[in-house]
């Protein structure tokens with residue numbers, strides 16, 4: 381297996397507080413790695429460490445197979461990044477900002493600027509200074525800047541912040557295209573779990589600076605359980621009927637209104653009919669899937685992992 385990034389017991393202490401603790405993460409070449417965690421969990425700090433913006437207190441980082449040191453300038457040129465709120469020259473246009481970036485990176489290919497602007501769908505902006513851009517436009521420009529030099533590895537901290545649903549979908553398709561067609565590896569953090577669920581190959585979940593889980597989306601999907609959820613004010617009676625009249629034993633009463641049935645030998649229709657036949661008032665009955673969101677919350681709330 382070839383890895384684009386490996387960290388080994390990466391640790392960062394700020395003012396005596398360990399905000400990243402012994403993080404050992406592994407990002408495979410060509411994959412999209414979704415980095416999840418609650419506010420303040422340490423995602424941005426890890427991203428800053430692997431892009432050499434800050435130095436680790438201890439631990440090692442290996443990028444493209446080489447150890448990252450303070451002198452790894454060439455390695456950094458092979459990466460495209462968005463870390464925290466992207467900063468631009470406000471009085472310049474998007475194109476001028478990208479030209480400056482290319483000069484800075486020693487990347488002399490002006491055609492790439494048009495390509496990048498078109499990939500992120502920033503159009504008719506030649507006359508506009510960046511200070512007049514909306515948040516979503518700035519975010520698109522940040523993505524354009526990150527991809528312009530055709531990096532092998534993209535590190536994107538909350539790249540879809542400020543985008544509307546159409547923008548989110550466009551960027552999702554763009555990230556998938558960059559990964560599948562260009563073989564670019566992507567480390568991406570986002571609060572929008574459904575977006576990560578759609579694009580990620582692997583998930584890393586960080587909490588209190590510790591990497592709690594690193595797991596493939598395939599595994600999460602395999603463990604996905606389908607269930608039928610019933611909301612009713614007659615919970616006790618419904619449970620009795622399920623058990624004694626319909627012969628369903630694999631169900632869980634979550635609270636005094638909610639029952640989840642994991643048994644698959646009866647259809648939703650059959651269950652509904654039987655409950656109504658026994659005079660049970662059903663407020664709702666739905667087929668549900670345990671998704672990444674549920675998986676994530678379970679980890680964050682300590683359900684699957686011991687603290």
Ligand SMILES: Nc1ncnc2c1ncn2[C@@H]1O[C@H](COP(=O)(O)OP(=O)(O)OP(=O)(O)O)[C@@H](O)[C@H]1O
Pocket residue numbers: 394395399417418419420421422423424425426
């Ligand atoms: N320069 C710094 N000095 C002191 N503490 C810091 C510094 N940078 C980050 N921290 C602290 O480190 C912890 C992790 O912050 P970090 O920004 O990495 O979290 P995050 O997971 O990216 O959060 P969010 O999702 O809110 O962006 C926080 O408690 C933060 O206050």
